[in-house]
Amino acid sequence: MDPPALLTLKDVGISFGGLQAVKQVSFQVQEGQIKALIGPNGAGKTTLFNLITGMLTPDQGEILFHRQAIQGLPPFQIAARGISRTFQIVQLFGHMTVVENVMVGRHIRTRAGLLAAALRLPWSRREEAAIRAQSLEWLAFVGLQARADDYAANLPLGHQRLLEIARALATDPKLLLLDEPAAGLDMTETERLKDLIFAIREKEISVLLVEHDMSLTMEVADEIVVLDHGELLAEGPPREIQRHPAVIAAYLGRDWEK
Amino acid sequence: MVRYQRWLQAGAFYFLVAITGSLLPGTYYVTLLNLIGLHIIIVLGLNLLMGYAGQISLGHAAFFGLGAYTSAILTTTYKVDPVLGLLAGLLLSGLVAVVVGIPALKLKGYYLAMATLGFGIIVAIAFQQMDWLTGGPSGFMGIPPFRLLGWSFKTPTTGFFFVWTVVGLILFLSLNIVDSRIGRALRAIHDSETAALAMGVDAQRLKLLIFVVSALYASLAGSLLAHTTNFIAPSSFGFMFSIKLVTMVVVGGMASIWGSLLGAAVLTILPELLAVFHDLEVVIFGLILMVVMIFLPRGLVRGLLDLWEFRQRKQQGR
Amino acid sequence: MAPPCPAFFWTEQQCAGGPGSPLISGIPLEKLAELLQYLFSGLTNGAIYALIGIGFSIIFNATAIINFAQGEFVMLGALVAIALHSLGLSLPLAFGLAVSAVTLIGLVFERLAIRSAREATAISLIIITVGGGVLIKGLAMLIWGKDAYTLPPFSGQEPLVFAGATILPQSLWIMALTILLVVGLEAFLHFTILGKAMRAASFNPVAARLVGIRVSQMVQFSFALSAALGAAAGVLIAPITLGVYDMGTMLGLKGFCAAVIGGLGSIFGVVLGGLLLGVAEALASGLISSGYRDAVAFLILLLVLFFRPQGLIGRRPSRSS
Numbered sequence: 001m002d003p004p005a006l007l008t009l010k011d012v013g014i015s016f017g018g019l020q021a022v023k024q025v026s027f028q029v030q031e032g033q034i035k036a037l038i039g040p041n042g043a044g045k046t047t048l049f050n051l052i053t054g055m056l057t058p059d060q061g062e063i064l065f066h067r068q069a070i071q072g073l074p075p076f077q078i079a080a081r082g083i084s085r086t087f088q089i090v091q092l093f094g095h096m097t098v099v100e101n102v103m104v105g106r107h108i109r110t111r112a113g114l115l116a117a118a119l120r121l122p123w124s125r126r127e128e129a130a131i132r133a134q135s136l137e138w139l140a141f142v143g144l145q146a147r148a149d150d151y152a153a154n155l156p157l158g159h160q161r162l163l164e165i166a167r168a169l170a171t172d173p174k175l176l177l178l179d180e181p182a183a184g185l186d187m188t189e190t191e192r193l194k195d196l197i198f199a200i201r202e203k204e205i206s207v208l209l210v211e212h213d214m215s216l217t218m219e220v221a222d223e224i225v226v227l228d229h230g231e232l233l234a235e236g237p238p239r240e241i242q243r244h245p246a247v248i249a250a251y252l253g254r255d256w257e258k
Numbered sequence: 259m260v261r262y263q264r265w266l267q268a269g270a271f272y273f274l275v276a277i278t279g280s281l282l283p284g285t286y287y288v289t290l291l292n293l294i295g296l297h298i299i300i301v302l303g304l305n306l307l308m309g310y311a312g313q314i315s316l317g318h319a320a321f322f323g324l325g326a327y328t329s330a331i332l333t334t335t336y337k338v339d340p341v342l343g344l345l346a347g348l349l350l351s352g353l354v355a356v357v358v359g360i361p362a363l364k365l366k367g368y369y370l371a372m373a374t375l376g377f378g379i380i381v382a383i384a385f386q387q388m389d390w391l392t393g394g395p396s397g398f399m400g401i402p403p404f405r406l407l408g409w410s411f412k413t414p415t416t417g418f419f420f421v422w423t424v425v426g427l428i429l430f431l432s433l434n435i436v437d438s439r440i441g442r443a444l445r446a447i448h449d450s451e452t453a454a455l456a457m458g459v460d461a462q463r464l465k466l467l468i469f470v471v472s473a474l475y476a477s478l479a480g481s482l483l484a485h486t487t488n489f490i491a492p493s494s495f496g497f498m499f500s501i502k503l504v505t506m507v508v509v510g511g512m513a514s515i516w517g518s519l520l521g522a523a524v525l526t527i528l529p530e531l532l533a534v535f536h537d538l539e540v541v542i543f544g545l546i547l548m549v550v551m552i553f554l555p556r557g558l559v560r561g562l563l564d565l566w567e568f569r570q571r572k573q574q575g576r
Numbered sequence: 577m578a579p580p581c582p583a584f585f586w587t588e589q590q591c592a593g594g595p596g597s598p599l600i601s602g603i604p605l606e607k608l609a610e611l612l613q614y615l616f617s618g619l620t621n622g623a624i625y626a627l628i629g630i631g632f633s634i635i636f637n638a639t640a641i642i643n644f645a646q647g648e649f650v651m652l653g654a655l656v657a658i659a660l661h662s663l664g665l666s667l668p669l670a671f672g673l674a675v676s677a678v679t680l681i682g683l684v685f686e687r688l689a690i691r692s693a694r695e696a697t698a699i700s701l702i703i704i705t706v707g708g709g710v711l712i713k714g715l716a717m718l719i720w721g722k723d724a725y726t727l728p729p730f731s732g733q734e735p736l737v738f739a740g741a742t743i744l745p746q747s748l749w750i751m752a753l754t755i756l757l758v759v760g761l762e763a764f765l766h767f768t769i770l771g772k773a774m775r776a777a778s779f780n781p782v783a784a785r786l787v788g789i790r791v792s793q794m795v796q797f798s799f800a801l802s803a804a805l806g807a808a809a810g811v812l813i814a815p816i817t818l819g820v821y822d823m824g825t826m827l828g829l830k831g832f833c834a835a836v837i838g839g840l841g842s843i844f845g846v847v848l849g850g851l852l853l854g855v856a857e858a859l860a861s862g863l864i865s866s867g868y869r870d871a872v873a874f875l876i877l878l879l880v881l882f883f884r885p886q887g888l889i890g891r892r893p894s895r896s897s
């Protein structure tokens with residue numbers, strides 16, 4: 001018997017005007033798994049992330065999380081159910097400090113409303129203190145505690161990517177989607193990212209990773225899904241994928257030609 | 259220290275109000291200060307909406323008017339107690355804000371500006387045209403002053419204490435909101451709505467919430483206006499006043515609560531100072547609006563600080 | 577006195593059919609004539625709104641700015657033409673000179689207010705153009721005072737009778753010249769180098785710059801063009817409404833409604849929006865109450881924004897994620 005899947009995609013598809021960006025894609029992410037999603041530029045990886053997180057609604061198919069359909073739900077509800085993400089093009093709250101960025105991640109796990117906040121009720125102040133403490137912990141987890149009070153916009157790109165991960169983790173996800181977290185990082189930073197991804201798994205958070213850095217992908221992923229022109233091309237453990245003829249032809253081959 | 263900061267601020271504020279109130283020279287200055295106070299209340303709300311949540315409104319004069327007219331009509335025509343009139347105004351403004359806000363806040367940028375502008379003008383026309391209810395263009399007279407626990411706030415000076423007590427309260431609430439989980443989420447929406455959504459912020463609901471709050475602030479100010487001046491006219495609630503409110507926010511500085519106080523004060527006093535120029539008043543006012551916005555688009559405080567820093571750097575460069 | 581027999585809708589027989597009005601599907605003839613009357617006055621105003629709205633849309637497409645001073649160009653057009661005419665210039669000459677003068681003012685406005693504010697946010701640009709409008713209106717009040725001035729109609733005062741409704745010759749002038757201006761403008765935008773460059777610069781400023789179009793010049797030109805259109809609208813409407821220093825504000829806002837209703841991206845859409853607005857207003861003020869005339873425009877504006885934010889014709893998406 002297979003363990004119950006955390007996330008299941010069944011024949012998911014979407015098109016933009018004439019362009020079918022994602023076509024009949026089905027795969028699963030198991031609990032505790034690190035799964036990678038690879039494919040050439042424009043394959044539809046980010047679009048798939050947008051579908052899973054509710055930024056887009058699929059034209060066809062089903063997306064199940066904890067065996068419940070989530071397609072068509074607004075993004076904030078999907079976040080509440082335990083899916084969080086980072087962005088390929090960093091989307092930080094630039095006018096806010098580093099720790100405040102992470103504190104926004106605690107939003108759905110806390111409840112002080114307008115009235116409690118406006119009146120500074122004691123319980124809401126305790127909650128606020130807890131939010132700050134937890135956020136500082138997540139910052140320490142990714143190694144950014146020293147920059148807590150800087151403005152997010154002033155961080156170098158590598159730190160911004162880490163901050164996005166900390167912010168996403170602060171929502172207490174069961175599944176974390178990382179969209180090209182290594183893009184723009186140098187070698188030591190990439191090495192640290194690898195350790196971070198393993199550390200995230202230690203916290204019983206599954207990871208779905210989109211990454212162009214093949215050596216990183218092959219090292220961290222338990223399983224790899226290959227997407228090309230919106231279609232699922234292959235799925236399997238890294239070794240198999242590396243040898244898969246269709247993958248080499250469609251994806252790696254094209255990269256090697258450059 | 260930080261724990262008691264808010265209380266120290268509140269103490270200092272009310273001390274200042276008490277001193278000013280007892281030293282005030284004549285009715286003219288009291289009336290002007292009352293008007294500044296009312297404008298501060300509206301601008302604080304509008305700044306929550308514009309500066310923090312990043313949503314523009316070119317129609318907030320309408321909520322000011324809804325509060326004022328509800329209070330005026332209920333207390334004068336139907337002899338309701340002013341406090342109940344004020345509450346009724348809040349209820350009406352809140353409802354209208356929800357009905358308008360739900361479709362309008364789906365729009366972004368200029369389209370939201372256009373929708374709120376249209377809403378504001380429709381309401382202003384209604385004030386003019388429903389003369390059986392509002393007294394029409396010539397205005398509404400004989401509105402009774404506030405009565406609270408046997409106290410009547412009849413004179414401008416008692417009105418001053420009443421208005422500025424409320425200003426202090428609203429200031430306290432606003433500072434707290436900005437500092438809270440809700441304020442943080444609003445700023446997040448402003449910086450990146452996409453990321454805020456992905457982090458679980460219900461952006462649509464929060465935008466509506468703060469739109470309603472800002473409408474309630476404006477309505478409250480409207481009711482206070484009705485009861486402290488005892489006379490209101492539709493010309494105070496038109497398109498130009500909405501623009502003036504937005505200008506107060508921008509001149510004071512977006513997302514700056516203390517700046518709002520400055521913006522409201524400066525733009526309320528300015529026309530008074532310009533009155534000596536008679537017909538030139540409007541011309542100079544228009545000119546000042548343009549010049550300030552062109553050269554200090556981030557508001558007076560931050561703009562002047564920027565200029566000063568620039569000067570410093572240039573001198574060091576030499 | 578018997579009502580004049582309408583020219584082509586009814587046969588003589590029906591017309592002479594008796595003391596009561598002949599009925600066409602239950603509507604009395606007077607009612608039809610009345611509706612026609614509203615239609616005429618609606619189309620007249622609508623054409624003016626369309627001209628002003630096109631000005632908004634030209635600037636919006638070139639700069640993403642809503643120019644709240646647009647209505648003041650209309651007022652200036654009217655008052656300058658009236659002043660020139662009262663100095664003894666012929667009407668066509670006064671028209672031409674007024675439009676040229678206001679075009680120049682539009683250029684100066686762009687230069688002083690808009691170009692100096694390159695760093696400004698959308699909100700401060702709104703305030704800048706509103707401030708500019710206030711300034712222009714204030715200056716006009718200094719020059720002309722608060723009196724209303726008349727301009728003689730382009731030809732004839734006698735209303736023409738048409739199917740029981742009357743129409744002023746000036747209305748015909750307005751509609752004819754509006755059609756001429758719109759067709760001319762479309763031809764200019766599609767068939768001249770300058771027009772094509774303007775369209776390119778508004779579709780994609782970066783690409784336009786790459787192919788050597790000077791975008792800042794196009795922005796300047798868009799202000800000139802919309803000031804000219806606004807001024808023309810002002811001269812056209814002056815014989816009907818009189819010229820006053822504060823006539824521009826409401827006209828400007830109506831033109832702006834027309835532009836949004838039709839869809840800011842398309843000139844044809846703006847014309848449609850303007851005419852629709854004019855007719856809806858005329859019907860509302862005739863059938864409901866003239867006091868709410870102005871509210872109708874903004875009500876339609878809200879309905880369009882809420883249910884079809886890209887405008888009736890436009891394709892520009894209003895929401896992006």
Ligand SMILES: Nc1ncnc2c1ncn2[C@@H]1O[C@H](COP(=O)(O)OP(=O)(O)OP(=O)(O)O)[C@@H](O)[C@H]1O
Pocket residue numbers: 016019021039040041042043044045046047048088
């Ligand atoms: N909102 C949208 N509207 C129209 N087309 C879109 C939209 N989003 C994505 N696309 C198109 O869908 C296709 C897939 O894009 P997507 O961003 O998902 O690719 P990707 O696999 O993430 O590529 P990359 O490796 O470059 O990030 C592309 O052709 C893209 O142009």
Ligand SMILES: [Mg+2]
Pocket residue numbers: 045046047088
């Ligand atoms: Mg991508």
